[in-house]
Amino acid sequence: MAKKVVATLKTGAGKSFTKVIKMVKSPKTGAYAFKEEVVHNDHVKDFLSGK
Numbered sequence: 001m002a003k004k005v006v007a008t009l010k011t012g013a014g015k016s017f018t019k020v021i022k023m024v025k026s027p028k029t030g031a032y033a034f035k036e037e038v039v040h041n042d043h044v045k046d047f048l049s050g051k
Contacts, residue, residue: 016040020047 021036039047 018044020044022048 017038018041019036019038021034023032024035025032037047
């Protein structure tokens with residue numbers, strides 16, 4: 001399944017998107033979790049800064 005996603009993103013308009021993985025700390029337990037999302041290249045810094 002992962003190969004299909006990667007192949008889809010490399011063709012056509014998919015080149016303008018990036019998969020971003022951010023580590024987020026839970027305020028309740030203090031444990032870290034990973035939040036991943038596919039965002040447009042222009043919005044990567046906004047995603048990482050938390051906006």
